[in-house]
Amino acid sequence: MSAPYLQRTPRINTNDDQVQLVAWRVAPGDYVEAGEEMADVETTKAVVAVEAERSGYLSPLVAVGEIVAVGAPLAWIADTADAVRSVPEAEAVEPSVEPAPAPVSALSITPAAGGISLSIQVPAAVATAPATELGSSRLSPAAQRRAQELGLGAEQLAGRGLLTLRDIEALASPAPTAAAKPVAGPAPSGGQPLSLAKRAEAAALQLGAQGGVVSHLTVQFPSSGIRRRLERDGLFDGQPLPLILYELARLLGQWPQLNAWCDGERVYPHPELRIGLALDLGQGLKVVQLPGLERQLPAQIHALVQEAAQRYLDQRLRPEELEGSSFSVTDLSSLDVLQFRPLINGRQSAILGIGGDSQAPGWPMSLTLAFDHRCSNGREVGLFLQALRERLLAYAEPETAPAPAADAGASLAAALRGLQGCDLCGIPREAYYRDFGRYAFLHAYVRPDGSLGAACHRCTSGTA
Incomplete structure (x- = not known):
């Protein structure tokens, strides 16, 4: 065994x-x-x-x-x-491996005036040795030089284990006494530690905002016509996201400054477009890279998003899928959040936030672009958002105009004009009006069959 x-x-x-x-x-x-x-x-x-x-x-x-x-x-x-x-x-726990003893030679450190001269044993090849032995203490080469400059003696250095340059500085400038320290409250207890993924998310967002002059612009449009079109054609579960990603990928090629990043001195365009879609389905925020969207059709993009969401739920997203995106998209429209301000990720200059409110008339949606002013400006971003909105509205099904309400007076007048003459004496309409002029007056009545009939003034007055 x-x-x-x-x-x-x-x-x-x-x-x-x-x-x-x-x-x-x-x-x-x-x-x-x-x-x-x-x-x-x-x-x-x-x-x-x-x-x-x-x-x-x-x-x-x-x-x-x-x-x-x-x-x-x-x-x-x-x-x-x-x-x-x-x-x-x-x-x-692995046992620590002790280094083999090396040849030693004497090394004398003479502190400044007032210090104590001491003699210690160090490896012969002191130039390459990582530290100097001093009883139960070990000094790095930089710590040795600083100890000599500060005049620290053997009684201050011995018995302290490994001493670095920072340790030597601390010995030379001791921390304030307890009486001089401000009184702190009791240390908090409990709490939930941040996960590694959450720490990385915060670091990426801090990197995206570091040194940048970040602003944001928003446009809004009704999405009910787009959704009717998608539902009528049985596309994408009625959701506009695949259309937004499709038109966004095609449009970003005309705005390369939005597919770039700045280090504070230079702007670096990304060699290719790699859109990352932010997903949070209950297991933390993940930005999944969806490369090549500018070469995909909306149906293919819909399939890619569905597959990424399933791998997210199954915890099968690969590390290479979660890094290297050059532009990000985050969608909160399913939560009925109409407007919000997205945060730019590291090594990017822009992020598109998609909002929506299914409870408002016309199901309004918003497109908010947060952008780094070092790479772009408000006018360019405004034109970009207008162009994206116009492309999306081109998919909308036209509104059907309601039929005008029937005008009872107009309908009756049209019916009277259609009467051929008096039902009782049989005089034609044209002859009646010609013979009697201003005294002519046809009285309308409803026949037994429900149709409209007419009687002249002579017949109704009994003078015919």
Whole structure:
């Protein structure tokens, strides 16, 4: 029987030196196959499954919610359940490796006047040695030089472990006494620690706002006509988002300054358009990259968004899908949020916020573009938003004009003009008016069959 295997925390993202354990997929003491997904860890980009490197019985070494460094022990995997239960807990941490002793030579440090001259043993190759030994203390080369400049003696340096330049400065300038410190309130208890993904989100937003002169403009339009058209044709579940992404991708090619970023001195256009769509379906905000939208049709874009949303829910978004976008889109219209101010992500110069209110007449929608004035300006952004709105309204089904209300007086006059003459004496209408002139007057009445008839004034007065 071989010794238990210690599986370590893998490096998933190049820039992440730690991950957060989200869940164990295998219970402690259960058997796991090599290649089986045994745990979920969250990086700054996504939740990723960790596979077992060997088959055996699992003994976790990290609790759910704990942040663990890349390369640190994650779990023991043993051939038998008894073997994994018998692994000492202390063995979960790697023993430190002590460096082999190096040849030493004497080095004398002579402090400034008033200090104490001391002689210590340091490695012979002091130029490459990382630190100087002093009893139970070790000094870095920079710390040695600063200690000599400040006149620190042996009694101040000995017995302090590894001393860096900052430690030497602190010894030379001790912190104020407790009496001089301001009185602080009691330390807060409890609280929920920020996840790695939330910290990365905040860092990206801070980077997007760093040094920039950020402004925003909004246009608004009724979306009821667009939605009627989509529902009539059975497209996109009646949602305008695929049309917005389609027209946005085609339009951004004419405004390259919105697909760029600024470092404070120069503006760098992105070599290609990579639109990132912000998704938050209850498991934290993720900006999923949707490349090549300018070459896709609306139906294809709708499928891409649906697939990304499903992978989000299944926690199967890949890290490469969550980084490298050059322009972002965030949509809060499904929450009936009509207007809001989106925040620009790092290494971008603009973000489009989509709002809407299904309770308002015409189902109004808004397009808000937050932009960096170093890359663009208000006039350009205003023209861009106008062009995008006009393209979207071109999809709207025309409003059907209501039929005018019937005019009872006009209808009666038309019916009277259609009468051919007197029903009682039979005189034609034209002859009647010619013979009697201003005395002519046809009286309308309703016939037994419901139609309209007429009688002349002679017949109604009995003089005919």
